[in-house]
Amino acid sequence: MSLVRLLEGKPSKVLFTTPSHGQKFVVYEPLKEMYKLDISETDCQDPQEALERAQLRARAIYHTYSTTFLTNGSTSGIIAAVLSCTQVGDKVLIASNSHPCHFNAVKLAGARALTYDLEIDKDWGVPLEVKPEVIEYYLSRYNIRTVIITSPTYEGIISDIEEIKTICERYSAFLIVDEAHGALYPFSDVLPLSAVNIADFTVQSLHKTAGGLNPTALLHCNCEIDVKPALNMFMTTSPSYPLLASIEDNIEFLNSKEGRKEIDNLITRLDKIRLKCKGCEFFGDDPTKVLIRVPGISGWELSEMLYEDFGIEDERTNDKSTLLLCGIGTDNKKLDKLQHVLSKL
DSSP states (O other): OOHHHHHHSOOSSOOOOSSTTTTTOOSSGGGHHHHHHOOOOOSSOOHHHHHHHHHHHHHHHHTOSEEEEESSHHHHHHHHHHHHHOOTTOEEEEETTOOHHHHHHHHHTTOEEEEEOOOEETTTTEEOOOOHHHHHHHHHHSOEEEEEEEOSOTTOOOOOHHHHHHHHHHTTOEEEEEOTTOTTGGGOSSSOOOSTTTSSEEEEEHHHHSOOOTTOEEEEEOSSOOOHHHHHHHSOSSOOHHHHHHHHHHHHHHHSHHHHHHHHHHHHHHHHHHHHOTTSEEEOSOTTEEEEEOTTSOHHHHHHHHHHHHOOOOSEEOSSOEEEEOOTTOOHHHHHHHHHHHHHO
16 A cells, blocks of 8 residues: 555544644644644554555666655755765765755764865856866875765756766765756656766755655665665654655656656746747756846846846846746746746846
């Protein structure tokens, strides 16, 4: 039985157990339906077994050694991966502009962070890809245990994960890829190549582009390392089974014919917007990331114009460019408005 079906079923016993709301005492009405699904492990209803089956099913879909559901975001996946493959005193190579969780994971592991600076594109004001030769330089000179790469970047810049993995193997270093913004990649040939089947560990956020609830995510493992002991050190023993069930359905949808079609339709629409909006310039490797600039005005001015004049709020802005993030939930109505506005620019 799947997690979804299990949670929707009725307990066969009268429960004097946690959670104390008993699925009926609703404090916050907007989440009334979630209260009905919120349960803990009991003798008559054990969602843990259903969760294990759901994760095995996910492993088969992604073709990984293991795929673990996360309800504390990609941050928890990065921490678990670092704790699983490093020891106290090990060196970990990360970019200086990395997400704070990369640095925190290294600290929690008692390891040492070696950092390097990414090249910044002067015309767009965004960091570029990780150069394989930079990784080679550091691995050849220092005894580095683990390398953490962010690909795609927030703005959709892709690094050559295959080449970097080859270099890591040459120096017996683990490769962790923060693919938080690339959860759609395994389900479309039009999108960049996913690191899921390349890196030793890959973390993806379902809530960023794949339509998942905050803060659902996945930790993929391609080496014979059990990540559960690391996760057990800092994850709650009372997980949200409604969130876990949403992950199960999220993956099934992405892997379905309907889900893959939805992804391809989104990319097609965004490609058309790029072709029709001649007044804007676009940048990046990921077509779902609309990184734009308009000649003659700064990124901040563009952001303010979109917000004040057209009611559009962007995801991220710098002095040169503005990022509009799109995902599987970006419907045609929103895209029509975006095309209309950008064509005016």
